[in-house]
Amino acid sequence: MESILLSLPFLTSRDVSPLLAASLIHAAVDEVLQKDLTEFKLQNVETEGEGDEERFTLLDGESLQRCFFNKLRDVCSEWQKQLPPLRPLARFLLVSIHAIRNARRKMEDRHVLLPEFNQLFGLSDDVDRAYFAVFDGHGGVDAANYSATHLHVNVGLHEEIVKNPAEALKCSFRKTDEMFLFKAKREKLRSGTTGVSALIVGNKLHIAWLGDSQVMLVQQGKAVTLMEPHKPEREDERARIETLGGCVTYMDCWRVNGTLAVSRAIGDICQKPYVSGDADGDSFELTGSEDYLLLACDGFFDAIKPHEVVDLVLDHLMQTKGVGLKAAERLVAAAKENGSSDNITVLVVFLRDPQDILADCLRDSKSPRADDDAQSSPFNFLSCEAAAAQ
Numbered sequence: 001m002e003s004i005l006l007s008l009p010f011l012t013s014r015d016v017s018p019l020l021a022a023s024l025i026h027a028a029v030d031e032v033l034q035k036d037l038t039e040f041k042l043q044n045v046e047t048e049g050e051g052d053e054e055r056f057t058l059l060d061g062e063s064l065q066r067c068f069f070n071k072l073r074d075v076c077s078e079w080q081k082q083l084p085p086l087r088p089l090a091r092f093l094l095v096s097i098h099a100i101r102n103a104r105r106k107m108e109d110r111h112v113l114l115p116e117f118n119q120l121f122g123l124s125d126d127v128d129r130a131y132f133a134v135f136d137g138h139g140g141v142d143a144a145n146y147s148a149t150h151l152h153v154n155v156g157l158h159e160e161i162v163k164n165p166a167e168a169l170k171c172s173f174r175k176t177d178e179m180f181l182f183k184a185k186r187e188k189l190r191s192g193t194t195g196v197s198a199l200i201v202g203n204k205l206h207i208a209w210l211g212d213s214q215v216m217l218v219q220q221g222k223a224v225t226l227m228e229p230h231k232p233e234r235e236d237e238r239a240r241i242e243t244l245g246g247c248v249t250y251m252d253c254w255r256v257n258g259t260l261a262v263s264r265a266i267g268d269i270c271q272k273p274y275v276s277g278d279a280d281g282d283s284f285e286l287t288g289s290e291d292y293l294l295l296a297c298d299g300f301f302d303a304i305k306p307h308e309v310v311d312l313v314l315d316h317l318m319q320t321k322g323v324g325l326k327a328a329e330r331l332v333a334a335a336k337e338n339g340s341s342d343n344i345t346v347l348v349v350f351l352r353d354p355q356d357i358l359a360d361c362l363r364d365s366k367s368p369r370a371d372d373d374a375q376s377s378p379f380n381f382l383s384c385e386a387a388a389a390q
Helices: 002-012 018-033 061-081 117-121 142-157 165-187 235-243 306-320 327-337 354-365 370-376 378-389
Strands: 041-048 053-059 094-100 109-114 129-138 192-201 204-210 214-219 222-225 248-250 254-256 280-285 290-296 344-350
Touching: 002 018, 002 061, 002 142, 018 061, 018 117, 094 109, 094 327, 109 142, 109 344, 117 129, 117 142, 129 142, 129 290, 129 344, 142 165, 142 192, 165 192, 165 204, 165 280, 192 214, 192 290, 204 214, 214 306, 222 306, 235 248, 306 327, 306 354, 327 344
Parallel strands: none
Antiparallel strands: 041 053, 094 344, 109 129, 129 192, 192 204, 204 280, 214 222, 214 290, 248 254, 290 344
């Protein structure tokens, strides 16, 4: 699984298109899985589950990775002679990503963007799929690294990925948590991570999350709330924790058992079951009127409110004449200016061309309703007027 994340940037840095890179990786993985993997076997490990004992096989990761890259090289050589047909995405997607360590000693955020989800997992139907995620680690980077490496693989290999993608996404958080807890127990790791993910399947948006990293949607210039973060002070979360025998106390902020400021996360083996690994999820229809998705950690959302995101992105598009590639950079800078000292990761997924978003703003500013709209969103109206005058 680590090989997938390593090979994607490896190929794209050599001017291989993301679409082709994902297809090459899937072909190489498929060939490796057809091999007899017993030569990579280290040992069998038994661990006690909630009922019966579970049995895991540990593999030699270094040797397996070497085998994968050899296969990838062979597939590249073969496809140079005859390139198979590749179907590009039908939906418009433009991704802007920016992440900084900020004032923290370590960078514990991780992010994943896979617009070529179908090609990576060999899904050959006519439905476009794209996956995005942000993870905010705490107590070390192990849990965030593990989640960024394994969660999308669990989603792509889930038996319900085609028929029930919402279930596949939500269940994969639980599976990833269970997998990491096994690793944490074996290697004495105590770290954890919040996580938020978005899976676009055709005209449906599926989201799932643990903790206080968040995803929001902007539709026709208005912020749309999609979720409520998992914080200990939430009435339902507090009740769940106290029913299990835990407590929620205030120590500069509300914390589970006086330690964690989030009530759900992957990992945190010492705080299970009070810090739950069960994700919440939701699904939404995409009508074509959506401007962009934004996924970010709490280092961003603690400093910037959703309605401010709309103004900041619009102002950035004004200044760049509709070029959205550095929109995330502008948002991260704004969060830092507003006092955030935490790691900050912002991932913006434009669902429409930023040029069209800007053009709609300019057109709406000249409509008869512009005066009424200005009362509810003066920044948008004045910015559009200023842009029109330039």
